Amino acid sequence: MKLISNTLQNLHSTLYNIRETDIDGISITLYTLCATFAIIWYAWMYTQSKKGKPPPQPPSPPGLPLVGNLPFLDPQLHTYFAELARRYGPIVKLRLGNKIGIVVTSADTAREVLKHHDINFANRDVPAVTQAMSYGPYDIVWSPYGPRWRMLRKVCVLKMLSNTTLDSAYRLRRREVRETVGYMYGLIGTPINVGEQIFLTILNVITDMLWGSTVQGEERANLGAEFRQVISEITELLVKPNISDFYPALARFDLQGVTNKMKRLSWKIEMILDKVIDQRLKMDGENRNKQECKDFLQFLLRLKEEGDSTPPLNMTHIKALLMLKNPLVAIPTPRLSDPALYEFIVAGIFLAVHANIINYLIAGVMMTGRAIYLHVKSSNDPGDEKPKTFMAIITSLVAITAVIWLLLNLKRSKNTAAPLPPGPRGLPIIGYLPFLGTHLHKAFTELAGIYGPIYKLWLGNKLCVVVSSPSLIRELVRDQDTIFANRDPPIAALVYTHGGKDIAWCPYGPQWKKMRKLFVSKMMSNASLDACYTLRRQEVKNIIRDVYNRSSKPIDIGELSVSASINVVQNMLWGCTLEGEMGTNLGVELRVLFAELMVLLGALNISDIFPVLARFDIQGIAKRTKEISLHFEKIIDCAIERCRNMVMIRGGVLGNNDGKKDFLLILLELIEEHEDSATSLTMAQLKAIIKDIILGGTDTTTTMVEWTMAELMQHPEVMKNVQEELTEVVGIASLVEEFHLPKLRYLDAVVKEALRLHPALPLLVPRCPSQSTTVGGYTIPKGARIMLNVWAIHRDPQLWDNPLEFRPERFLNNSENFDYLGNNFQYMPFGSGRRICAGIPLAERMLMFLLASLLHSFEWKLPYNTQLDLSDKFGIVIKKLKPLVVIPTPRLSNSELY
Numbered sequence: 001m002k003l004i005s006n007t008l009q010n011l012h013s014t015l016y017n018i019r020e021t022d023i024d025g026i027s028i029t030l031y032t033l034c035a036t037f038a039i040i041w042y043a044w045m046y047t048q049s050k051k052g053k054p055p056p057q058p059p060s061p062p063g064l065p066l067v068g069n070l071p072f073l074d075p076q077l078h079t080y081f082a083e084l085a086r087r088y089g090p091i092v093k094l095r096l097g098n099k100i101g102i103v104v105t106s107a108d109t110a111r112e113v114l115k116h117h118d119i120n121f122a123n124r125d126v127p128a129v130t131q132a133m134s135y136g137p138y139d140i141v142w143s144p145y146g147p148r149w150r151m152l153r154k155v156c157v158l159k160m161l162s163n164t165t166l167d168s169a170y171r172l173r174r175r176e177v178r179e180t181v182g183y184m185y186g187l188i189g190t191p192i193n194v195g196e197q198i199f200l201t202i203l204n205v206i207t208d209m210l211w212g213s214t215v216q217g218e219e220r221a222n223l224g225a226e227f228r229q230v231i232s233e234i235t236e237l238l239v240k241p242n243i244s245d246f247y248p249a250l251a252r253f254d255l256q257g258v259t260n261k262m263k264r265l266s267w268k269i270e271m272i273l274d275k276v277i278d279q280r281l282k283m284d285g286e287n288r289n290k291q292e293c294k295d296f297l298q299f300l301l302r303l304k305e306e307g308d309s310t311p312p313l314n315m316t317h318i319k320a321l322l323m324l325k326n327p328l329v330a331i332p333t334p335r336l337s338d339p340a341l342y343e344f345i346v347a348g349i350f351l352a353v354h355a356n357i358i359n360y361l362i363a364g365v366m367m368t369g370r371a372i373y374l375h376v377k378s379s380n381d382p383g384d385e386k387p388k389t390f391m392a393i394i395t396s397l398v399a400i401t402a403v404i405w406l407l408l409n410l411k412r413s414k415n416t417a418a419p420l421p422p423g424p425r426g427l428p429i430i431g432y433l434p435f436l437g438t439h440l441h442k443a444f445t446e447l448a449g450i451y452g453p454i455y456k457l458w459l460g461n462k463l464c465v466v467v468s469s470p471s472l473i474r475e476l477v478r479d480q481d482t483i484f485a486n487r488d489p490p491i492a493a494l495v496y497t498h499g500g501k502d503i504a505w506c507p508y509g510p511q512w513k514k515m516r517k518l519f520v521s522k523m524m525s526n527a528s529l530d531a532c533y534t535l536r537r538q539e540v541k542n543i544i545r546d547v548y549n550r551s552s553k554p555i556d557i558g559e560l561s562v563s564a565s566i567n568v569v570q571n572m573l574w575g576c577t578l579e580g581e582m583g584t585n586l587g588v589e590l591r592v593l594f595a596e597l598m599v600l601l602g603a604l605n606i607s608d609i610f611p612v613l614a615r616f617d618i619q620g621i622a623k624r625t626k627e628i629s630l631h632f633e634k635i636i637d638c639a640i641e642r643c644r645n646m647v648m649i650r651g652g653v654l655g656n657n658d659g660k661k662d663f664l665l666i667l668l669e670l671i672e673e674h675e676d677s678a679t680s681l682t683m684a685q686l687k688a689i690i691k692d693i694i695l696g697g698t699d700t701t702t703t704m705v706e707w708t709m710a711e712l713m714q715h716p717e718v719m720k721n722v723q724e725e726l727t728e729v730v731g732i733a734s735l736v737e738e739f740h741l742p743k744l745r746y747l748d749a750v751v752k753e754a755l756r757l758h759p760a761l762p763l764l765v766p767r768c769p770s771q772s773t774t775v776g777g778y779t780i781p782k783g784a785r786i787m788l789n790v791w792a793i794h795r796d797p798q799l800w801d802n803p804l805e806f807r808p809e810r811f812l813n814n815s816e817n818f819d820y821l822g823n824n825f826q827y828m829p830f831g832s833g834r835r836i837c838a839g840i841p842l843a844e845r846m847l848m849f850l851l852a853s854l855l856h857s858f859e860w861k862l863p864y865n866t867q868l869d870l871s872d873k874f875g876i877v878i879k880k881l882k883p884l885v886v887i888p889t890p891r892l893s894n895s896e897l898y
Ligand code: HEM
Pocket: 503, 504, 505, 516, 692, 693, 696, 697, 698, 700, 701, 704, 760, 761, 764, 765, 766, 829, 830, 831, 832, 833, 834, 835, 836, 837, 838, 839, 840, 842, 843, 847
């Protein structure tokens, strides 16, 4: 210890006793040391960089995390690559998911890669799906470079494609080509699909060469047809963009099920090949060596038996070679320098991004034989021995095609399928999603200004078509109503309704027709709605009393109308059954669940945009919706049980003592009275209808009450007219009753005008065509999501005078032209056609009754110094962005009325 303290003391005194001249000396020494160190460091770095530093990677355009450059690839791949080369030089690096791609665009670099480093680059980058093909690793195209590949290639090029072998199969080719020409001759004057004919001819020529003398007659035709079918399915799979190729770590999950499907198809091929090989073996067993080889199969089996290839040719090799001879070889094949590096020479890998890229690539191969490869073969490459006869066939076929194409051009131009609608180009994979913003209805309206009243866009991998003109909507929902009567339900809606068992999401068909008919005729009829009027009236009275108790205080109209709508709907549903505290408690529970459900249904769900990911439910939306759905059902079960007990107590009499009937009673009657008849309902359907009423009836009504009130606060003169009408029709000493409603013509015009400017469902509920069809001269493919932009039509200046002004008068003198039945395609707040809103009679009554009661019973004013904001926020139902807060004061002459 002592030693340490002495040392510290010495050091301290040394430092504090340094003189100025000493400091100068120390500084000079330090500077010299630093300079020397810097020089040595620089010299060392320099020699290192000269010595062994790896050269930099090729330049690369900027990409995004995770997806890399994938989203920026242009479908016109060849021009895109040329553009990249202009900007970054002849060798460019791209990141595709977590793969690296290298694009080579100059002859010099291509020579370097394919000639000087040929061995390094002689491997392929095998797409995940080919691993599932039984012969994937055994065929020439995908085999790793090595003895097996050399043996297979030798057999193929020197033996199978030799002039002698091809000459011996000439008869078979001639037969097929003549058949095609004869077939086309018979079709003179009729349009034909030339591409398809050529494909079929080539496939027939090839299968003929494969086993044409082994299988004959009808059996050959059947086998050919089966083979063709499997081959086209395999071709489709091979060109399908596969997530596993871009993210090899995900390959084991086979997210799109491509690998599984390929295994199934591979198995089918195996069966076909086994059958033909068995037959050949039997035939050869009978007269071995008596005849010369007439098809490839016979030739290969003979070669196997001779066993003089190294490594020896086995049955799997034979099958792989037979498969090689089908048009699948037209699939482009990227090369790989070293599998461990995940690098490849690109031309073909990008094919997985877009189907049209793939078509382009395939077309390239078919036309030129090897246009895709950046592969400039050296002159001693055995592959350059062009099979002359084969090339002659291809050339003849191309020539025939060209002549036929020229002859038919005029006719075809009249008959060609209509194009897809125009539309903005989006990014690969995510489509136009990133450019839409949050106000979909407004973005769609702006796009209509650019692309016209019908256009398409991709949202994720969903093709959407947006229609925004009355005449096109007429074409859709009137002229082609049955085709467009299907829905395109979001996953959450499917979960909530057990796969679309309700009216709103049920596919168009007998089930939907039956439920809708029962719903409209039994529940929405005037008689049924009259029968539950007291239930509505009782609930509206409660609301008026509640507001009265909060007189002169600010009230959030949105909140008020949510609880008002839910209470009214709930009372109509089971008001006779669940009276008193039980009804109130369930009402509160329902409101909480309902609020969450609306959020879930309105959320942007990745599963809807990328259906392949649906099974993972990444955001947990499906799971939570299911929980809520079950909770809803528990409430419904509880109501049903109570109802049944009540009926038992009353000795089997359905209905209340005073003849009131809630919806639950009507529905149970339908189950019990009509068992097994065409009008019977199942319990699942009963629950689904109740869910529809809660979902369809509450949010829409709530939103419209708030919008109408907001417009009235903005336009005091309109408010004054409404209240004067109410005073005249109802009287200042009475409460509004439903029988007053038909006389309130001005209020009716106000509600219509609010629904024009703020349609609750601005894009209606998306439709989905059950088959491909043509609308407005454009093809609408089956399964596309069709959005009808009613919001844009309701604000179109060509259809409405001063469309952005709130002017109820436009409906006052013209009311016969504007009802809610969807016959006037200029005004459709409840939709149109077969799938028009099923609850219009109730919606109309509820909306008018609630508004008339609130406006008649109270004066409303904005809190001091508040500005009204009429901006909206997009969702399934379009709401006010900022809540409307207003202050009520009693208006009726008699306070006892409250
Ligand atoms: C102001 C209130 C309401 C508005 C603005 C409204 C609007 C709509 C719209 C635009 C549609 C889609 C129509 C189409 O695709 O062409 C629809 C469908 C539907 N609405 Fe309403 N609705 C309202 C109230 C109600 C009420 C109160 C109920 C039930 C009691 C209801 C039940 C339904 C049902 C079941 C469907 C689906 C019909 C089907 O697919 O066949 N709606 N509604």
